Amino acid sequence: MFLQQIINGLTVGGVYALIALGYTMVYGILELINFAHGEIYMIGAYLGIIFLGIFTTAGLTQYSLPLSLFLTVVLSVLFCSAYGFTVEKLAYKPLRNAPRLNPLISAIGVSIFLQNYVMLTQGATDKVFPHVLPVTTIEFSGITMTSLQIIIIVVSLLLMAGLHLFIMKTRTGKAMRAVAQDKVMASLLGIDIDRIISVTFIIGSGLAAVAGLMVAMYYGLVNYSIGYIAGIKAFTAAVLGGIGSVPGAMIGGFVLGLIESLGAGYLSSEYKDAYAFIVLILILMVKPTGLLGKSEGHKP
Amino acid sequence: MLKLENIHTSYGHIEAVRGTNLEIRKGEIVSLIGSNGAGKSTTLMTISGILRPVKGKVIFEGREIQGLSPHKIVSMGVSQVPEGRRIFPKLTVRENLEMGAYLKGKGQRAKGKGSGVKGQEARGKGEDTSRGDSRIALAEQLDHIFNLFPVLKERQKQLGGTLSGGEQQMLAIGRALMSGPELLLLDEPSLGLAPIIVIKIFKTIRELNAGGLTILLVEQNAKAALRLAHRGYVIESGRVTREGIGKELLDDPAIKRAYLGE
Numbered sequence: 216m217f218l219q220q221i222i223n224g225l226t227v228g229g230v231y232a233l234i235a236l237g238y239t240m241v242y243g244i245l246e247l248i249n250f251a252h253g254e255i256y257m258i259g260a261y262l263g264i265i266f267l268g269i270f271t272t273a274g275l276t277q278y279s280l281p282l283s284l285f286l287t288v289v290l291s292v293l294f295c296s297a298y299g300f301t302v303e304k305l306a307y308k309p310l311r312n313a314p315r316l317n318p319l320i321s322a323i324g325v326s327i328f329l330q331n332y333v334m335l336t337q338g339a340t341d342k343v344f345p346h347v348l349p350v351t352t353i354e355f356s357g358i359t360m361t362s363l364q365i366i367i368i369v370v371s372l373l374l375m376a377g378l379h380l381f382i383m384k385t386r387t388g389k390a391m392r393a394v395a396q397d398k399v400m401a402s403l404l405g406i407d408i409d410r411i412i413s414v415t416f417i418i419g420s421g422l423a424a425v426a427g428l429m430v431a432m433y434y435g436l437v438n439y440s441i442g443y444i445a446g447i448k449a450f451t452a453a454v455l456g457g458i459g460s461v462p463g464a465m466i467g468g469f470v471l472g473l474i475e476s477l478g479a480g481y482l483s484s485e486y487k488d489a490y491a492f493i494v495l496i497l498i499l500m501v502k503p504t505g506l507l508g509k510s511e512g513h514k515p
Numbered sequence: 516m517l518k519l520e521n522i523h524t525s526y527g528h529i530e531a532v533r534g535t536n537l538e539i540r541k542g543e544i545v546s547l548i549g550s551n552g553a554g555k556s557t558t559l560m561t562i563s564g565i566l567r568p569v570k571g572k573v574i575f576e577g578r579e580i581q582g583l584s585p586h587k588i589v590s591m592g593v594s595q596v597p598e599g600r601r602i603f604p605k606l607t608v609r610e611n612l613e614m615g616a617y618l619k620g621k622g623q624r625a626k627g628k629g630s631g632v633k634g635q636e637a638r639g640k641g642e643d644t645s646r647g648d649s650r651i652a653l654a655e656q657l658d659h660i661f662n663l664f665p666v667l668k669e670r671q672k673q674l675g676g677t678l679s680g681g682e683q684q685m686l687a688i689g690r691a692l693m694s695g696p697e698l699l700l701l702d703e704p705s706l707g708l709a710p711i712i713v714i715k716i717f718k719t720i721r722e723l724n725a726g727g728l729t730i731l732l733v734e735q736n737a738k739a740a741l742r743l744a745h746r747g748y749v750i751e752s753g754r755v756t757r758e759g760i761g762k763e764l765l766d767d768p769a770i771k772r773a774y775l776g777e
């Protein structure tokens with residue numbers, strides 16, 4: 216039972232972490248809580264259904280399943296990145312020098328817009344994710360684990376490792392850290408701030424797309440409103456880890472996933488969604504800066 | 516090389532610089548002195564493109580650059596060490612320096628003739644489009660900075676925030692030199708440093724200038740700055756009120772009274 220819940224927790228935790236990274240990276244650079252981020256994740260899930268549907272009709276899935284899955288991932292990531300990029304340019308960039316509340320309201324507006332946009336174009340009822348991937352179940356000493364769970368955990372970990380290397384080692388990654396610390400100084404060194412902000416939105420949205428795809432496969436159902444709850448949970452994960460901190464979002468995601476599944480297993484599964492909010496309230500009361508968060512004292 | 520024509524720069528309704536004219540010729544050290552709030556930093560931030568002048572022109576090498584974005588201005592060869600040094604506290608010393616060479620990694624640099632900092636070669640290499648060459652240029656440039664400030668080499672893996680004030684100032688200057696500028700803007704490099712470090716910093720400024728780098732030096736330490744400079748400007752509440760040869764200004768009784776405390 217315990218190990219079973221751990222595995223379930225790591226699975227959803229990986230997904231929360233991937234989404235949380237988008238929140239935390241954007242916050243780190245713009246001090247903006249991008250409330251529309253959950254919607255990008257939801258769009259990623261829909262894009263998965265759409266592209267796989269197209270490939271199935273075109274006969275590509277029967278011809279080569281790995282190829283069609285690969286293309287689905289690539290296309291969904293590209294489209295979501297384009298959405299993220301566009302949202303920033305249209306809804307946040309013009310407000311860059313406005314009081315902090317304005318882009319926040321703009322973010323809520325984008326979130327509502329995207330939800331309704333998907334509801335109107337895709338319908339208000341649940342969509343079923345095509346059952347293309349044969350799911351095998353592994354059992355050992357009373358614990359069951361599906362191949363999908365393994366894929367989700369492994370993919371999340373690989374993406375996080377990749378992101379970490381990108382941020383720590385590449386020129387653009389270092390520039391992202393520099394911009395997060397001091398935008399004026401970064402631009403005095405020749406760093407194009409607009410470009411770095413765009414890159415941040417593109418990466419965050421791409422990660423959310425992968426998360427959306429994996430969740431759609433895992434639960435099999437997608438709805439235009441799934442971005443809301445997932446978004447708030449991932450945001451909680453980001454706050455739990457310390458908003459603005461990339462490793463914090465990774466740890467926060469897994470910790471939240473574990474709390475949720477252990478809570479569902481040992482306390483009550485009826486309150487599953489409430490645990491995240493209880494956690495959020497507790498952190499805000501006890502340690503508002505989160506597990507790895509820095510104190511905000513020095514910010515102007 | 517650089518000319519400011521009737522620059523006006525405001526923060527909201529406060530006009531901090533009102534009609535500044537200033538000129539820097541190639542190879543010069545020009546000092547800009549003035550008391551707190553006179554508008555010195557505002558002037559530098561206007562040159563670098565962080566602030567947009569409401570009125571007036573900034574002309575660099577014959578081109579109007581006011582209104583260009585800061586990274587464009589850096590790519591033309593103007594680099595600034597801002598007031599308070601602004602080291603990235605959570606990047607290592609080495610990463611701080613690498614960020615100074617950010618534009619070089621792009622493989623393409625704005626054209627420009629030599630500069631004071633290992634000018635020709637580094638810049639020539641930077642212009643090359645291949646990544647390998649830009650990496651070599653980066654290593655050369657790093658070596659050059661480590662020669663200038665050996666302490667930075669010892670501390671290269673340390674976080675920027677853990678350096679002492681003097682080390683941070685050296686890092687800030689080294690970082691600004693990494694882009695291979697032709698014009699270096701320095702905003703109060705001696706602020707809050709021990710006298711011995713100040714001497715070292717001023718010595719470095721002189722050496723850089725001897726190597727061909729043109730320098731605009733903003734200072735509260737008027738005596739040292741005017742001694743070092745070929746020419747000086749005095750700025751008072753946003754306007755240039757005096758200009759002249761460094762020595763002339765040093766001997767001026769009014770300036771002595773106001774800025775040299777004599």
Ligand SMILES: Nc1ncnc2c1ncn2[C@@H]1O[C@H](COP(=O)(O)OP(=O)(O)OP(=O)(O)O)[C@@H](O)[C@H]1O
Pocket residue numbers: 526529531549550551552553554555556557558598735
């Ligand atoms: N961000 C800002 N917002 C509003 N006013 C500002 C801002 N920065 C500077 N000022 C005002 O503009 C004027 C010029 O400031 P500036 O920083 O250019 O002076 P300075 O000559 O560099 O002074 P110091 O020697 O103290 O650094 C001052 O009156 C200052 O209060």
Ligand SMILES: [Mg+2]
Pocket residue numbers: 555556557598702
């Ligand atoms: Mg100043």
